[in-house]
Amino acid sequence: MKEIKHIINDPMGMHARPAGMLVKAVAPFASKITVTAPTGTADAKRLIGLMKLAAKQGMELTITIEGADEDKAAEALQAFLSANL
Amino acid sequence: MKKGIGLPVFSGVAIGPAVVYRKAQRTLPVPSGDPAVEKAKFEAAVETAREQLTALFEKAKVEIGEEQAAIVEVQLMMLDDLDYLDGVNLAIDNGSAAAIAALDTGEEIAEVFAAMDDEYMNARSADIRDMSHRIYDILCGNTGFTLPEGSFLLVAEDLAPSETIQLPRERILAFVTRQGSSSSHTAILARTLNIPSLVQSDISFDDAEDCKILAVDGFTGTWYADPDEETMDMLLAKQKEAQAARNALEAYRGKESITRSGKKILLVANIGCPEDAEAAVKADAEGVGLMRSEFLYLGRDTLPSEEELFEAYRKVAEIMGDRPVVIRTLDIGADKQVDYMGLEKEENPALGLRGLRICLTREEIFRPQLRAIYRASAYGNLNMMFPMVASVWELKAAKALCSKVRAELEEEGIATKDVPIGVMVETPAAAVLAHELAKESAFFSVGTNDLTQYTLAVDRQNAKLGEFYDPYHPALLALLAHIAKAANDNGIWAGICGELGADPKLQEKFIEMGYTELSMAAGRILESRKLVCESEV
Numbered sequence: 001m002k003e004i005k006h007i008i009n010d011p012m013g014m015h016a017r018p019a020g021m022l023v024k025a026v027a028p029f030a031s032k033i034t035v036t037a038p039t040g041t042a043d044a045k046r047l048i049g050l051m052k053l054a055a056k057q058g059m060e061l062t063i064t065i066e067g068a069d070e071d072k073a074a075e076a077l078q079a080f081l082s083a084n085l
Numbered sequence: 086m087k088k089g090i091g092l093p094v095f096s097g098v099a100i101g102p103a104v105v106y107r108k109a110q111r112t113l114p115v116p117s118g119d120p121a122v123e124k125a126k127f128e129a130a131v132e133t134a135r136e137q138l139t140a141l142f143e144k145a146k147v148e149i150g151e152e153q154a155a156i157v158e159v160q161l162m163m164l165d166d167l168d169y170l171d172g173v174n175l176a177i178d179n180g181s182a183a184a185i186a187a188l189d190t191g192e193e194i195a196e197v198f199a200a201m202d203d204e205y206m207n208a209r210s211a212d213i214r215d216m217s218h219r220i221y222d223i224l225c226g227n228t229g230f231t232l233p234e235g236s237f238l239l240v241a242e243d244l245a246p247s248e249t250i251q252l253p254r255e256r257i258l259a260f261v262t263r264q265g266s267s268s269s270h271t272a273i274l275a276r277t278l279n280i281p282s283l284v285q286s287d288i289s290f291d292d293a294e295d296c297k298i299l300a301v302d303g304f305t306g307t308w309y310a311d312p313d314e315e316t317m318d319m320l321l322a323k324q325k326e327a328q329a330a331r332n333a334l335e336a337y338r339g340k341e342s343i344t345r346s347g348k349k350i351l352l353v354a355n356i357g358c359p360e361d362a363e364a365a366v367k368a369d370a371e372g373v374g375l376m377r378s379e380f381l382y383l384g385r386d387t388l389p390s391e392e393e394l395f396e397a398y399r400k401v402a403e404i405m406g407d408r409p410v411v412i413r414t415l416d417i418g419a420d421k422q423v424d425y426m427g428l429e430k431e432e433n434p435a436l437g438l439r440g441l442r443i444c445l446t447r448e449e450i451f452r453p454q455l456r457a458i459y460r461a462s463a464y465g466n467l468n469m470m471f472p473m474v475a476s477v478w479e480l481k482a483a484k485a486l487c488s489k490v491r492a493e494l495e496e497e498g499i500a501t502k503d504v505p506i507g508v509m510v511e512t513p514a515a516a517v518l519a520h521e522l523a524k525e526s527a528f529f530s531v532g533t534n535d536l537t538q539y540t541l542a543v544d545r546q547n548a549k550l551g552e553f554y555d556p557y558h559p560a561l562l563a564l565l566a567h568i569a570k571a572a573n574d575n576g577i578w579a580g581i582c583g584e585l586g587a588d589p590k591l592q593e594k595f596i597e598m599g600y601t602e603l604s605m606a607a608g609r610i611l612e613s614r615k616l617v618c619e620s621e622v
Contacts, residue, residue, distance in 0.1 A: 016209055017155055020162035047166040048194055048213075054203040 002065040002074040006081045013056040016047075018084050023047045025080040031067025033077070061085075086313045087296070091261060091286025092551075093306040094272035095608070098324040099238055099259035099281050100317075103299035103310075105290045106241035116182035127173055127183040130223040131164055137219065138164070159209070160216045169194060169217075184224035191217020238301060240293040244271045254278055254360075259301040261286050261293070261308055266548050267584070276587075276606030277361060283308060285548050334611040337618065338369050344596060344620040351602040352610050352617065353409070355582060359400040362410075365607045369614075372408040372466075374530060374604020375582040376401060378454065379417050387425050388450065394457035402465025409466045411530060411582075411604075413509055414483075415454055416440045416472040426450065435544065440473025445482055455490040462502040470507040470530055475514040480525050509582070511535035516564040519571030529572050530604065533583025537561055556585050562594070569599035580604055589616055597622050 008014060014022075014037075026033050026044045033044040037059055042049035044063065055061065061081075065073050117123060138161045145154040163169060169190060176186035191213050198210035236256045243264040258280060265271050265284035275282035281303025288308055293299060296310035300320050304327075309316055342350045353374035354365035358381070365373060381389050381397055401410055417423055418431075418439025426447075431437035444451035458469055471483050484506055494501050505527035510516055516536065523529065533556060538545040540561050543554045555561075565581075572579035580602030585591055587605035592613060595603065603613060 012205070015205060016159040016162070016212070020159060023162065023165075043167075046168050047162055048168045051206060051209060052197065052201070054201060054206050 002070045004063045004065070004074060004077055004081070006061045006063065006085065008055055008057050008059050008061065008085055010085050011057050013059070014050065014053065014061075014085060016051055019050040020047050021084055022050065022080065025076060026073065029065075029067070029069050029073035029076070031065050031070045031073045033066075033073060034064045036062045036064075086316060087292055087310040088312075088316075089287040089292070089308050091283025091288070091306050091308060092267060093303045094267050094282050094284055095275045095280060096303040097279070097281035097327050098300070098302055098304070098320050100298060100300040100312075100320060100324070101258045102233065102235075102237050103240050103261075103293040103296060104233060104237045105293050106239055106244065107290075120177050120180075123177045123181075123183040123186070124174060126224060127177065127187060127220070130183065130187070130220045133223045134216070134219050135161065135164055137223075156212060160212050160219075163213060163216050169213075184221050187217055187220040187224060191220075238299045240288060240290065240299070241271075243269065244274075259283075259303070261288055261299070261301060263288065264548055266545060266551065266554070269546060273355075273584075273606070276608060277355070277357070277364065279606075279608035285551075334615060337611050337614040340614060340618065342371070342614045342617045344617055344622055346622060348596055348622065349601070350596060350617050351409075351580070352613050353411075353580075353602060353604045354607040354610065355586075355604050356401070356607075359397055359404065361607070362401045362404040365610075366404060368607035368610045370408075370607055370610050373401065373405055373410040374580055374586070374602055375532075376410060376412045377416070378412055379415055382415065382417055382423055385423075385425075388453075391453035391457050391460075394454055395460045398457055398461035398467070399464045402461050402467055405465055407466055409468060411468045411470055411507070411528075412458055413470050413472055414441070414458075415444055415450065418443055435538065441471045441479055441483060442473060444471075445479060448486070451486065452490060455487055456494065458504060459487075459491050459494050459501040460499055462504045463500045467502070468505045468507060468528070470509045470528070472509045472532070473512060473535075474508050474510075474522070475512045477518065477521050477525060480508060480522060484525065507577075510568050511539070511583075513540050513564065516540075516568050519568045520574065523571045523575035523577055526577060528577050529568055529579040530582045530602070531565060531568055531579070531600075533561075533565075533581060533585040536564065536583070540564060556588070557591070565595070566598045569595075573599045578602060587613060589613075592616055593620050593622050596620065 010018060023045055035042050035044045035050060037053045037055040039053050039055060042053050063077060138157055142154055142157040142161060145157050172190035173186045176190055177183060195210035195213040198206050198213060201207060236258050238259040238261060239257050240261045243262050260271050260275050260282040262271050262284050263286060267284065269284060272284055281301050283301055283306060286308060292310050298311055300309040300312050302320060304323065312320060342352045351371050353372040354368065354370035355375040356362050356365055356373050357377045362373065381394060398412065416439065418434055418437055428438060458467060461467060471480065474480050487506060491501050507528035507530060508515060508522050508526045509532050510529050511532035515522060534545060537554060537556050541558055543550050545554055569579050578601050581595055581600055582604035586603040587609035592603060605613060
């Protein structure tokens, strides 16, 4: 299992568009990827669930990745987060 | 340039882009009963939605801007959302048809977002609804009708009240319909909005869709697709002239409506909703002679609550202030059907369960309306009248219910005022019995549209019967004279609230007969006042 921590930089928080892009970014991976924010936990492959977190700028996200391709997924996620959120 | 004709229902000239209104075909396809089939239908609809949204996204990016495009993009992403897809599939497994599953699941998610403590996420509920409605519409075979930005002329086969009510009225320059008649609802709306319009026109949807500019001449009943320069100049000159004529009528604003022989006439407006009341005040109406209350019941999926009705009546009462307002109680049925009331389809709805007949048989529908009217009575000068009365007992029964409702409100400590109760005379039976009804009424208001159709046995929605629908028919005029005499003999007032109220060829005749109130589309008030003030009768 891999774990990534990330503090949200985007002034609008994790709004619909970056949430949708996150879903797209993790879609190719078989691993189970879970996003935990202070407001709750969501499956990173489910857009509406991510939006329900209503995660804001400055909140810390903890992302766990578990599965056969977790190394590659973690690498891709890290890149995505620093570029988009 | 192409041109053609139609029956003009309001004068004036309109020039602008044309939009064709295609009926939303919200007919649910018959469910197959097989979840696998329904799922396949749903998946196909999602793909169609994806194509539509992708095209919209590309267009928005180029023409409207990144922000609008991003909204479309979010909807595109939601199409793939696993929560949504799981929800729909589960609903289908539980026996739902694909269309219903798509709509209900979207609604459930939208409600969660609407309830979140986050303004941005609240607003996303609209995106989810938009997306699920799109799939629903695709599954129902709706081709989709989207309004453009800005003002436009609306071209349609015909428009039902439930359809016109959803249109952005301030952006419509004219209606051009292929069917309808001068007393159909499109025509009534055109006169309320003061926009030149044609019914029974020979325009084809292709004509309308192919042209850049459509022009309507409401004086001659002509439409022009892409008018040439000469025509355009003629139309612009006419438009200017019409504006000048309107300006000349302004001299009559704020004046009393009194004939040269000293008869005081009340010139009042027909309205359907609080927005119309504002238009009535702007048009210098001396009150409201007919509030068609059924518009509060149309274009929705459930009965309006007492509270909603009360709010609407209170608003109208407050907008009109001291000026009298006559509310016609619910006249649903006939050409105005609502599904949620669960009324059976009728072979002959104009002669069916409608108007007061529904109210007397379905007290649960009538009672909230009466309570709302009495509650609103404290805020202004309200009157009410019952539609489709044919017998004295009907009037008595409805009045008894009114007394009961008012007594209940008083007991609950809610303030009410006296609400004079009148009869909307629109059946030949009521006209013939006018002397008897007058003893039980505070006033009469004649609905000439229905009285004409019932007296002459001519369907007013049937365009082919045009020449037989003769509002100047001697039988009708004899009834009108009889009604006014019955009112005068019994010391009550009588008015005209059908389309004829604004007919310059009849207004003097009505005054001669003894009518003291004429109710009409707001846009006709000033010209009617000019006629009254210049009249010798």
